[in-house]
Amino acid sequence: MSRLSEFLARIGTARLPSARPEVRAPQLDATDLVSLFIRRLEEVDGVVHRTDPVEVVAGLARRLGTDRYLSWDPDRLPVPGLVAELETLGIERHTGPGREEVPLGVTGADAGLAESGTVVLIAGPGRPRHPSLLPEVHVALLRVDLLHRSLTHWMLEHPQALSEGSGLIMITGPSRTADIEQQLNLGVHGPREVHVVLVGA
Amino acid sequence: MGVCQLFVTCLVDALAPEVGRACVELLEGAGLEVQFSEDQTCCGQPAYNAGYRDQARRVAAQTVSALDRTEGPIVVPSGSCADMLAHHVPALLADGPHAGPARRVAARVRELTQFLVDDLGAVPAGTADGRRVACHVSCHGLRGLGIRDQPGRLVESVADRVPVRDAEECCGFGGLFSLELPEVSAASMRRKIRAVEESGAEILVGTDLGCLLHLAGGLHRAGSPIRVLHIAQLLRESTR
Amino acid sequence: MSELRTRMSAAIGTAPVEATRRGAERLAELRRRAETDYPPMGEMRDLARAIRLHTLANLHRYLSEFCESAQRAGTRVHLAADAAEANSIVESILRAAGARTVVKSKSMLTEEIGLNHALDGFRVTETDLGEFIVQIAGDRPSHIIAPVMHRTRQEIGRLFADVLGVAYTDDPPQLNDIARSHLRRRFLEADAGITGANFAVASTGSVVLVTNEGNGRMCTSLPPVHIALVGIERLVPSPAELAVLLEVLARSATGQRLSVYTTVVTGPRRPDEEDGPVETHVVLVDNGRSRVLASEDAEILACIRCGACLNVCPVYREVGGHAYGGVYPGPVGAVLQPALGVGSADLPFASSLCGACREACPVRIDIPRLLVGLRHRLVDRSSFSWLGLGLEAYSRVASNPTAWRLFLSLGSFGLRTAARDGWIGRLPFHASAWTAHRDLPGPGAPPFRVWWRNRNR
Known part of the structure; x- marks a missing residue:
């Protein structure tokens, strides 16, 4: 690490205020987190469901004309039996090669942020990144008890979240760009549709 | 006293x-x-x-x-x-x-x-005379001193204040900036002048002579009939 | 005429600049709305500022903490003193990994160090839609967060037809789909992903990337190797501070409550993970930043690259991004580039000091103060100028009330004599720049102080 000390030796002292500020969550008027989450996700073109997750996934599969979907491992999803029930409907969890051809992805979620309509997903064994990334349509199953007010509120309560997995992703609605004449387009690289099914509501 | x-x-x-x-x-x-x-x-x-x-x-x-x-x-x-x-x-x-x-x-x-x-609370009492007046609050007053509605309130007490589009955008004067990058300064000036003309104002008032000389000069060059006054002049005219 | 003035005056009123203005005004409006819609925004900006300044003041400590945490998480950390070193580090990582094709996510730092140029032996594809357009057009970005703000959809349509061999369309959704399918293939075949970083978290060793399109996620999830280039000033102490900065960044950049994707990479994939990079590298880049940190310009390093100062700047709106020359345009660029010692030295003069940038800046950087400071040091170093001579004479006269009175009286007399119907249409020397564009109202009477003395006699 001698290289590091040499590198750091170049860095002098800045004449700037050096006190470490205390981070506190902003004071906000109390509100119902579920309805706030729904409103905010809809504002960024996401879709929120409060119905049976099996029906939501099956309905999307039918609309997309597919009988396959990508997903986290069955036991990592917050809806036990979802994979099995879908199978009885002829809709199968896809594993192995060719995953980029599958138009539907299903994941759980580790937190929901009501103020921005965001779902947080932490990658790990049985919880891969690609089901929320490659398909045209991503469905996140979010337990309502994991809803928090804002990113700052959640992060203050879960300071270890960043280290829990090698990859953490916060998703706020479908992929979008306004690079061409500031005209909004959905689905540049990531999913064109983001559906969140509230579980345990 | x-x-x-x-x-x-x-x-x-x-x-x-x-x-x-x-x-x-x-x-x-x-x-x-x-x-x-x-x-x-x-x-x-x-x-x-x-x-x-x-x-x-x-x-x-x-x-x-x-x-x-x-x-x-x-x-x-x-x-x-x-x-x-x-x-x-x-x-x-x-x-x-x-x-x-x-x-x-x-x-x-x-x-x-x-x-x-x-400080004085000396807003002249309601003698608005119907003249349409646009108000330009200069940047240093606006952002340096936090002067936002004071000039407007004074104008409203003696005339009809008309709103100006993008009222808080710089007019491009900038002191010596107007001589160092004169084309850029003039482009901002023309934009501000268009906004003032679109407001339907007969009179443009401001709080800073620099910006006012710049805008008055631009309006005159363009042959505009809009009069340019410092706010002190407008208030003085109206309270005489 | 200075090079800067020539460049800027040539840009005024051109189609790319008019397109840029529309984009800038739209983003400025979105930011304003986001600020009004979220009452705590003011205090969050104060907090964000305090966090940034605290981090910079203790950068030494946070950098060594970051190195330790990142290595603990399995990331290999590399240190680059300058652009050449950074580029050669990236090249050797790619060679060691046997990489040929690389996908890149938009990064101002890699623009700054000219990475794409240095990697001309590899197949490098920019994947942010705007940056991809810039790349295939051989253009330069004109805005920190919206690189092709200066281009029309028709231009982009023609470009796609020419370069990608597709049928011409100027329909943005169709252009979007063309880019999506073209770039999807690149993502899937890439050997390595290169990104910048919006933030790097000292306590966890994480690299944090914000995108709306999802290309940042693709670059950090699909290829086996991920390389993040991180300016040393991008650090934040811990996740709590990160949260505050992310909220403030999204609202200030595009008026969003959070960007669509905030991607956090904390080391390579772990045992039993099915996807994610096998190798993660962080290249910490100094490239002049340590010098800026020790200078009077240190505050500019608090910038979080949201672009808000560009969107509200009357000069940027009038001349667009390219006229500034170099990588960082707008008010932040007018400070950062001279502070880093790149680009036109006279950039600090490209401002009317209106202060709109300071008002919009999420971390309340006093950009006008920094611009004036740079002007002072520039003047201290410069030799003779007519303006300097004039100001020296002015200062001699204006520090002597008797001389001042005489000067005002003579000046006023001269102007009154020169005026026709109260107006002066032509002034000599330096002042001709004034009358090239506007008249000067001549004084209607002798100086105020003459009237005052007569009145009180």
């Missing part, structure tokens, strides 16, 4: 003495004794903003030592010069013999509309 000082600013002194006279008469009309120290010159801003710190220091020192020998609030008919005296001169002179005067003067400086509205 209270005493106040007029820091007339170099531009008003040389190019628009009638604005200085209007200030004196307005302040006297509000019941104040107005004093004017003839030792004041300029706040030093032209040199300061152009990067000539030593030259700015010399000029600012002259003015703050003159003003420091006086008493009462120092009223300035320019947000830009007031911002310079209130915020930049104390830092500029911090390390020399004029540090004390600069600090004391800074604490006494008040931009004209700020002084009339916030």
